[in-house]
Amino acid sequence: MSSLYSIPGDQQLVPHDCASGTVRSLYRSMLETPDHPEHKNEAREFLNQQLQRAAHLTDDMPSDPAALLGWMESRAQRVGEQYADYLEQRKAGHPRRFFSCRSHALWFLQQVAPTKLVDGAWLYGVLQHWQDSRFHPLLRTYLEELGDGDPAQNHVVLYRKLLATTGCEPLPDLADELHVQGAVQLALGYHADEFLPELIGYNLGYEQLPLHLLISAFELNELDIDPYYFTLHVTIDNGSTGHARKAVQSVLDGIPVAGDSEVFLERVNNGYKLNDVGLGSAAIIESFDLDQELIDMLERKRVFGQHMHSDYCRIEGRTVNQWLSEPGLARQFLAALQNRHWIKRGEDPRASRFWNLVDGPDALMFGVFSPFEKQLLHDWIADGWFGEPSSRPASGAKPAPFRPARRKRGGSSAASSPPDPVTSVGTEPDPDVSQLQAELSLLTPAERVQRLMDLMSPGTHATPAGLYATRLFAEMIDRG
Template sequence: MTALTRLESRPAHEHAIPTAGSLKQCYEQLLLGDDAGQRRALGKTFLTAQLQRAADLPEEMPEDLSALQTFVEQHSTEVARQYADYLSARKEGGPRQFFSNKAHALFFLQAVSPIKLVDGAWLYGLLQHWRDPRFEGLVCTYLEELGEGNPAQNHVVIYRKLLAELGLQDTGVIADEHFLQGAIQLALGECADDFLPEVIGYNLGYEQLPLHLLISAYELSELGIDPYYFTLHVTIDNASTGHAQKAVQSVLQLLPIEGDREDFLRRVALGYRLNDLGQGSRAIIESFDLNAEVLNMLERKRPFGQHMHSDYCRFEGKTVNQWLSSPEQLPGFLAALEHKCWIKRHQDPQESRFWQLIDGDGAAMFGVFSPYEKQLLHDWIAGDWTAERSTPAVRRVSSGAVELALPASDPDIQTLQAALEGLSAAEQMPVLIPWLSAHRHAHPAGLMATRRFIELKSSLR
């Protein structure tokens, strides 16, 4: 099994995650915690546990360093071949291979958001080495993840915009296991001094171009969802001049000359395997069950709606409030709506009275369901009805362009400017670095700090 296949297809149940608290809590503490010492302590404990688990996984990285570049190039070639096969199958009339409908795509975009919203975080701790030319490739990679301070290129800004456009901002519906990789990235960023070989190895594994990026971009576009975030990574992660190439060079440049090279490479390989923990993108996609997601969504809504309906309308002898009194009754409630023809499965949703109640400005339940929740209901009702004839419940995102003004009145910008005032160029660098963290860099002051950091980095050489 190739590294590509392994990374994308590991099942949801593989590598159960033992942890005292939830992964989401760990993720949020590493991202939002005010105490740097506590973040580093948590990160070290968390990484130690994850590395122990990674040690049990198969080794894929070549032991011979001279074969590393070839390994990366062969991976890229294999991805290109598989994608060519995919395109050929689609041109011959084959169906989408990832997303059965738009709700399926939104499910995926939401599930992977904990990772996308800390994109590049594993490299944050290396910014302190900005003067050392051996770290140039890694620092450059991180700054490019940050869009070099340009919001139109900042990966987190782009993904936040995508989520906002699609109404996917409810983190409470994301399974806890989907926070694992994001927590690993944040922990590596906090503990770079103690885990440098592991950071280098993780970067090598993460920056290889995966097939799912190419297919996702193609199918998202088909479904009326802007694929810009994914197409941006397709170009930036290339094995010729992109992040994948920089990752290989970083292994070679930071390998000790007379130190324990064997132990260093062992740890690099272990960091590489951290990428394999948790549920991969393809497994997330394959885990989608539209009927189950509709029921899960209704269960989340049920506590808020079980006392909100009048008693005049009954289905199979029960009021809506009675149907919503317990989760066990939800499947029967949907069946009753079908039996009474309030829901007409496998037809245009516009023909269903239930859909008419939730869609449109004059709908009785206008605003009750989020865009994602409406899409789930829309696609569940539509079923086998020809997808090409359906009216999307979620509007198309216009473009990848991001406009974000940097007002001088922004309190964070004012705080940053005050902290920099009177400092020499060299003295400004350690003040700027915290503003380039995963929690800050996508905000106006972080974007300004990123641009200033790059400017000073170039002038101080």
């Protein structure tokens, strides 16, 4: 395990722009073609760049490993106390701290999606060490991020369902800085042995329970958005038996008994600070601008609607097609709609003629706007209207909340067992899973294990074949 504390010869920690030009393209290439030599080199360079950024940040991680457990426990207690204070404030009538309206919360779900859709990716590389007991806390954490092959517990599957049931798909083009944390996780996962101390440190930071997670879950639920993905992380990251404690144990297990433990801990600390590169949840939440988001959305829609309207209606001298024919007119168009009383801001949106054109099954513009886009428009029109906090667009059936029951390891029942990932619809086997079963039967034991690990990669573990592979691998690990 000497690689835990040796310093790679090519790790100079010098900032270097990705050859692809953007973090977003690097993120996608690591998901789609991670084994391409050029992409692997770009990921290594990117990780070095982010480590250089992290080196200049301050942190609260104790330098003495013996103090880590107490630090973790006191930190968890402090977060709990801060959350209790928040709840008292809410009971006393204080407004929501994070989300000003429902569209603000849905927008947040989109903005953090690049990180949430690769949840756990930083641990992928530890699968290769599945026979080394020192890696067991990290390995078990990764398997739990993947739900042990249960689609109702796989974190990426859960987040995809959350985006789908809230009408947040498709995702808009998101800024590079919003892909930084996801790209860091992917780069660590595909260069685990080279950056193992940094990976252990990153895991230590990521698995500590943050206050923003508790508040986010509370306010999402308040806004009629299923918080299960977030509450799952509250429970699974607990400091008693959860990922936070496993993360501390991973640091202690990794300290070399024959080598430079000081260098190891320095690198662990820098990996810990990697959690603070890119945009954090609080900064993302604070950057929301309802006016600008609505304008941006209308500008995106303009391209598709500029030839779709009749010319019999004119609004302040322009037809709708003319308003939509030029970029940059969305704000003026909204002002014209208000001047002509098509939109009555600060009132129930149903009092606005324009809203009734887009909402309801008989609306002339039914289906033109996605549920998220309609929520933006609804909240902008409401503009502080007293009924806004509990209101939502009226059209369409309210989606059933996605609240899967937690699966208990080591036991099941016919009534509570999760769907078998071998089947996709009814009793019909998924074709990819059927093909995988046939393939595995022809492999040697070592080849079989490697094939399962390949399918548990960040880009494939949430597929039916990846879920099935994860379940087989988890069963193998549990058998010892």
